[in-house]
Amino acid sequence: MGINFRGEIMPVFLKEEDISLVLCGEAGQGIQTVEAILAQAVKQSGYNIFSTKEYMSRVRGGQNSTEIRVSSHRVASYVDRIDILLALSSGAIDHLRDRISQDTLIIGDPEHIKSAKEEKTAGFSLDSNFIEVPLMETAQEMGGPIFANVIAAGALSCLLNIPQEIFDGLISDMFTRKGQEILQKDLKAGEAGYNIGKGLMESEKTPIHLSLHGKSSVRDELLINGTDAMGFGCLAGECRFMSSYPMTPSTPLQTFLASNAHDFELVYEQAEDEIAAINMALGASYAGARSIVATSGSGFALMEEGVGLSGMIETPVVICIGQRPGPAVGLPTRTSQEDLNLALYSGPGEFPRVIFAPGKLEDAFTLTRLAFNMAEKYQVPVFILFDQYFADCYYNIPSLPLEDVENENYLVKTTPEYKRYLITHDGVTPRGIPGYGDGLVVVDSDEHDEAGHITEDLKIRTQMVDKRLQKMEQIMEDAVAPELVGGDDYHSLIIGWGSTYWPIREALENITRKHPDEKLGFLHFKQVYPFHKSVAEYLEKAEDVIILENNAQGQLANLIKLETGFEIQEKFLKYDGMPFSVEEVEERVMKFMGIGDDGIRGDDRAQDGGEVLK
């Protein structure tokens, strides 16, 4: 929301409804600690919260930032706008230069904001935008620069009117395990931060007032990120085996399952490489354990041979690909949607597969669970495409549909006559596993007969290809429908998939609020292969269609053309490694619709702050 200036000499910063706070510093400064504390503190105080981080691929140095949106209404997407920037390093302001406006309030240690403050040429001409706080000096008093993060968190927490008991409680939760001495120091650092915050609120020159309306119901909501949602989905899908190789941004999902392995009776094994990972998972799956691998594009490239094996031996496996910009190593810590083609065409030969791409936390949970069930039901590889942005972003949601969790058991006890690839009416052979029943379970990566033994009989070959591909018919019947946001009387239609859901949806709601007569819809694909049968109809109904993708070629647009014949003319493609922001989506969609932009930033926005994201 905008910042109002009361008088020219003594500006008062008054921010309402929806505040975008950004913390920026070097790797190793504990920005993530601040994010974790603030996110919880905000939620516990009854405010809605969204946070996302962007970081460099390094353990020390560089510039990393975290955006925390604190709002009276639900927020779930990244915005470019920065209302308050807390600069924890000298490079912070420069790093975020493009996102800083005249309305941005920059708080930082004198040392860290000095050079930007002195610079008059780059739009930072308002001295009053800078507020100096003695962060480093205070940290020194507390015991060293490492306390700067907690002091900063305390100061922001105070500005957000978060009761100090909540803040202290969170500090205790986080630091108790490090011992009393460290805990006490951190509590003191937090206290010092609160004092700095109070000073800012009571300052005669530039008092800051943030007014937000908390709701007690928010306090009881879940605060999770995309990784958590997928992890819960794995547990709900009765995942029993994960073998993987660490690779950003899939590593947190691996950590999630490893840390829950004891309680949920599953195996996590760090494989020597991605090739071993998928082959190990297929072995476990063959023996009856619901199995998963998680990786990123380049790691998945190593798994491709295993995808073909899954298709050939009709052994289920769930494959999570955390997309990041490629090719090869690319930008390891950034986000992208570049691996749809990779997943879709991976593995030699022809066989069915399913690809999901969740965009909401609830969907990530539901689709991940569904992935295990679809893999078991049809004995195929099932993919989940996510990305760095989705894996790392947190927001509060009321609940997850845990009560609906019922998993069907698709395994059968074998008899002595059991044939693993018996030809059936729908291509699906009841799946036996070794050691369960009196039969033998023979699977072969070579073309095989019904018993699973190697064959070069070309008639059998054709029958087996048909058997495998026949499963696609039923898989298409089970496809998850795309979600239409907005009325079905749309004239203009936005297409998106995966993690772009909320930025597009928030932009759409902003546009329709300002232009209620515009008939704008948004069709979000949560299953990108095979398509649900409704897709073509949705597209044909629209007068104009625009697609947004985090890749350079419009991979989903191309697939839509291939599958439906519908050619999408307008594409908004972003592939710099950053997610779409609400503002840029709004601006681009308005341009697409031929309506003027009547002010994304500034005072007009302040009056728009009603319900977003119902």
Place this chain on the structure above:
Amino acid sequence: MKPRDFDMPDADVAWCAGCGNLAILRSLKTALAELEIQPENLVFVSGIGQAGKLPHYIKGNLFNGLHGRSLSPATGIKAANPELTVIDVSGDGCMYGEGGNHFMHTIRRNPDITNLVHNNMVYGLTKGQASPTSQRDFNTPLQVDGVFLEPFNPLAVAIALNASFVARAFSGDRKQIIEIFKAAIEHKGYAMVDIFQPCVTFNKVNTRNWFREHTYYLEDDHDPLDRNEAFRRATETGEYPLGIFYKNSKKSTFEENLSIYQEEKTPLFQRKFHRGKLQALVESKR
């Protein structure tokens, strides 16, 4: 049980007459019968190559996967159901070439599986190229100037990695190979048997007679618990020792180390869904 209990009468065997694989197959059936292992509880895992076809000719469950990768599914199968007897049947190209990384790390992981590696020092399926164990100066259509790479020494590598069971057998000595197979299958932990075998079609150098003339058995007083001695014997060339080089029974297996089997032995597919725990975990995020 009888060896014929493992017969597959309809199998269309694709090996040449006189192939060492035929002898290995017969000996393996005898070893399994003598150990009274039921085919229903036995899983063969193999890759691609002439050795990888063996499980199609013997009764048991089978995961015939990708070239070089057999140890990975074997590990996954045993971890998902430790009640199964898992035997990986592979060849020198599959195991030491394409699958070299898995070979090393499976030894480190130490699943309770048996790893039989048919070693004929040549590629059979692809018709006569060098394998990682081909000896120097071996001429092939691809190694036209003869092999000049150092031959891979699987036993020395395995012992260096402190593998829990390391042996070498010769396909032509039925009595000894059966005993070695039985010891390997009964051993708790990863057990490797490198099997010298002739390839009658593509290796005219390392023939049956060559193996007979260039091998001898480790002495009765060889101490398989002595790792340094085992390593020294594994590096002998010219005359190659046969027998059990090294055993380390103290190592815990991969499955034993998994938390899921600490209290309960039930295979993973029979475990119950933890609805309550999941609800509690999700609730903890409120």
